Amino acid sequence: MNNMISYHNATTALSISEKVGQFFMPAAFINDTEEEIKRIEKSILEDGIGGLCFFHSRASAATNFEGQKKIVYNENSFQTLKKLIQRYQNIAKYPLLISIDAEWGLAMRIENTPQYPYAITLGALQHNEDLIFTLGKQIANDCKAAGIHWNLAPVVDINNNANNPVIGYRSFGENKFLATLKAAAFIKGTEIEGVLTCIKHFPGHGDTAVDSHLGLPLIDKSKEELIKNELFPFQQLIHEGVDSIMAGHLSIPALADGDTIPSSLSKKMLKDLLRGEMKFKGVVISDALNMHAVAMNYPTKGALEWVAFDAGNDVLCFSENVTAGVQTILQNATAVQIEESFKRIWALKEKAIKKNSEKIELSDAAPLNALIAKESLTLYKGGLADFKSQKFIGIALGATKHTFFNSIAKELNFDTIESIQDASQVSAYDHVLIALYPPKAKPANLFDLTEEDIALIQTLMATKNVILYLFGNPYVLNHISIEKAKAVIIAYQNFEVFQENAAQHFLGKHTAEGKIPVAIKNKL
Incomplete structure (x- = not known):
């Protein structure tokens, strides 16, 4: 990789076309074919792109909207990623800025890499921002081990809509003060390792019921309401000097003088509000420009890229029309526009891209995850009392994986059932311990729980003494009537260390110190 040159030298060394090329950060895919890799190399050489945003494969969630392509498991993805980054860097005239979404670690995109808890789990921590700082630090270490400079995280959306199809578990919660505090800890931990961060999705994607990958969410709130809540974390973190902000694809008429244009394409929101009123001086990066919320409306190649740049985005993420986009910007932009964005981007690159021959190993997630598991565990309702001394069935x-029951079984004898057809199978028991593992973290299709499982839980709660441990998204509780449950405990994650900690809690050896960070509408 070539060394970074200073902005002073770059502003004269790069042609205007090369400067515009720096605005583009198309997608790169870890599991691409050689033919696809060569197409990206061609763009690096001919378009002079400034960076790449890595995804797992072309069948991954960000591109495979309808889920028709099968995602292939590749246990060597991490090594493939490292080699690809080096290959792309080796041919670039100027160093590429490499980014990835690693909100809960590289595992968000890459198999066999450290996985950390979702933001909603961190939201349950009470006065333990040091754990989030360490989490940010370890994720940043893993980014550096791969050759990544820019973690497009954390999410600072205030999630106050239980039906949000895309944010939910990715948000720290619905309390703006705690979400800001936790995001700041994550950012500081990341920065200490020399990795860039990005808060998203401006002006706030929390109160939506539409996935902007698939359509354009409409947020019908007043500007006063938005300033008070959704915009609060962005403003506070701007004051603290955050590196970059991602512009979401959201329709918010109150912030655009009644216009329904997506926020990512709105001068009112990016130039007047974000840069003007909120005084943000850093880099604005668009959310992925291939997302249906914006891509469907701009069939002419290069048109979307120009509109996004003209609106105030410095970095055009996931542009699918780089060559046409460069030409369209060159035809329409002023020299001042181009230089202002180029200066911001080059400053970001100078900050992040350092020559480093040191070999960096991936972090060990288990010790930190064990601490987070202990401090986040939440007793949502009731108590355990003497339940474990009774005859019960699990x-x-x-x-x-049945780590929860297996850990309990080391100290207590009890029967377990993995599959149950009806409540009569447990007729001999008055006490039932349920371990619920929702297959998905997203709310679509009831988190992929079956209606039969939910009905069974309801029946058991109505007829038995039930303790429920939930190893998943707490919003699941909106779909279960838990009024008659003896106790409900939220573990948030199904990781083995979270199951082990929950077992120790059941055995009376650990307390539950966490607090649920979102509101559940079910009445207790």
């Missing part, structure tokens, strides 16, 4: 719903 029922695991949706589990692939």
Whole structure:
């Protein structure tokens, strides 16, 4: 990789076309074919792109909207990624800025890499921002081990809509103060390792019921309401000097003088509000420009890229029409526009891209995850009392690993059932311990729980003494009537260390110190 040159030298060394090329950060895919890799190399050489945003494969969620392509598991993805980054860097005239979404670690995109808890789990921590700082630090270490400079995280959306199809578990919660505090800890941990961060999705994607990958969400709130809540974390973190902000694809008429244009394409929102009123001086990066919320409306190649740049985005993420986009910007932009964005981007690159021959190993997630598991565990309702001394049966719903029951079984004898057809199978028991493992973290299709499983839980709660441990998204509780449950405990994650900690809690050896960070509408 070539060394970075200073902005002073770059502003004269790069042609205007090369400067515009720096605005583009198309997608790169870890599991591409050689033919696809060569197409990206061609763009690096001919378009002079400034960076790449890595995804797992062309069948991954960000591109495979309808889920028709099968995602192939590749246990060597991490090594493939490292080699690809080096290959692309070696041919670039100027160093590429490499980014990835690693909100809960590289595992968000790459198999066999450290996985950390979702933001909603971190939201349950009470006065333990040091754990989030360490989490940000370890994720940043893993980014550096791969050759990544820019983690497009954290999410600072205030999630106050239980039906949000795309944010939900990715948000720290619905309390703006705690979400800001936790995001700041994540950012500081990342920065100490020399990795860039990006807060998203401006002006706030929390209160939506539409996935902007598939359509354009409409947020019908007043500007006063938005300033008070959704915009609060962005403003506070701007004051703290955050590196970059991602512009979401959201229709918010109150912030655009009644216009329904997506926020990512709105001068009112990016130039007047974000840069003008909120005084943000850093880099604005668009959310992926291939997302249906914006891509469907600009069939002419290069038109979307120009509109996004003209609106105030410095970096055009996931542009699918780089060559046409460069030409369209060159035809329409002023020299001042181009230089202002180029200066911001080059400053970001100078900050992040350092020559480093040191070999960096991936972090060990288990010790930190064990601490987070202990501090996030939430007693949502009731208490355990003397339940474990009674004759009880354990029922695991949706589990692939039974660490929770296996850990309890080291000290207590009890029967377990993995699959149950009806409540009569447990007729001999008055006490039932349910371990619920929702297959998905997203709310679509009831988190992929079956209606039969939910009906069974309801029946058991109505007829038995039930303790429920939930190893998944707490919003699941909106779909279960838990009024008659003896106790409900939220573990948030199904990781083995979270299951082990929950077992110790059941055995009376750990307390539950966490607090649920979102509102559940079910009445207790």
